[in-house]
Amino acid sequence: MQNLRQCYDAKQRWPYLGNALKYLLAAEVSTFGLFNPSVKQSPLWMMCFFVTTLYQVWWDVFMDWGLLVRESNLGYYYATADRREWFWWWPYTLRSKRLYKRTWMYHVTFVINFCLRFVGMITLIPP
Numbered sequence: 001m002q003n004l005r006q007c008y009d010a011k012q013r014w015p016y017l018g019n020a021l022k023y024l025l026a027a028e029v030s031t032f033g034l035f036n037p038s039v040k041q042s043p044l045w046m047m048c049f050f051v052t053t054l055y056q057v058w059w060d061v062f063m064d065w066g067l068l069v070r071e072s073n074l075g076y077y078y079a080t081a082d083r084r085e086w087f088w089w090w091p092y093t094l095r096s097k098r099l100y101k102r103t104w105m106y107h108v109t110f111v112i113n114f115c116l117r118f119v120g121m122i123t124l125i126p127p
Contacts, residue, residue: 015063022059025052030120053117060113067106068092 003023007016029052032039039045061067071093094106 018063019059022056026056053120057114057117060117061110066095067110069095 003016003020007013007020010016025048029045029049032045033049070091094103098106100106
């Protein structure tokens with residue numbers, strides 16, 4: 001409801017409706033799995049849970065944290081020495097203005113967030 005109220009007050013849809021969608025999808029997928037346990041065996045439900053969790057991770061990294069930004073001047077080839085060649089297809093990099101100087105802290109935070117988001121999925125999927 002907070003996101004819908006912000007959408008109404010700001011008179012703009014993005015990013016408020018995207019954030020509301022994140023919560024709506026998570027609530028719906030969890031509710032279906034909780035109140036109808038037989039649905040957890042459905043490949044469609046598992047796929048919805050997986051996609052919803054990926055959307056939550058994407059929202060955290062790009063929208064809430066602003067951790068990754070698109071480097072338009074780099075294109076699809078990174079010419080700098082600190083980038084590895086196997087990331088030639090990835091046009092994103094850590095934002096330049098950061099609180100911590102060590103970039104590994106941001107990578108660890110991303111991995112922890114990714115893992116913890118999927119722990120909920122693993123506990124709800126039947127063995």
